[in-house]
Amino acid sequence: MRVAALLRHAPLEFARVVYGLNDHANGRGATMAAEDVARTIRQGTPVTRERAEQRARAYLPAAGHEHCPRCWVFNGIKSPLHYRDHSDDRPESALCRVCAAEYVTAR
Numbered sequence: 001m002r003v004a005a006l007l008r009h010a011p012l013e014f015a016r017v018v019y020g021l022n023d024h025a026n027g028r029g030a031t032m033a034a035e036d037v038a039r040t041i042r043q044g045t046p047v048t049r050e051r052a053e054q055r056a057r058a059y060l061p062a063a064g065h066e067h068c069p070r071c072w073v074f075n076g077i078k079s080p081l082h083y084r085d086h087s088d089d090r091p092e093s094a095l096c097r098v099c100a101a102e103y104v105t106a107r
């Protein structure tokens, strides 16, 4: 179930790359997607639509060792996710300590 929830995020992260590249190219560097693109470039990884699309398609988290969809699609790196148990007011979620993404993994 966690894997299924995360798999749905890979195409969304690809969409963020596309938005980020467009914003970046059009001088709207302050959007969150554009900042994610800019940070990735600063880390020395070129961001292209083609590579992000390939990675989004290839995203396959291993059950029990899930990695962050955003780090993977933007950067090609496998950052481990850390789960936060659900509480009364929020569902279980997975957090990435590298990029600070948070994904709801419960139904």
Ligand SMILES: [Zn+2]
Residues within 6 Å of the ligand: 068, 069, 070, 071, 072, 079, 096, 097, 098, 099, 100, 101
């Ligand atoms: Zn991440």
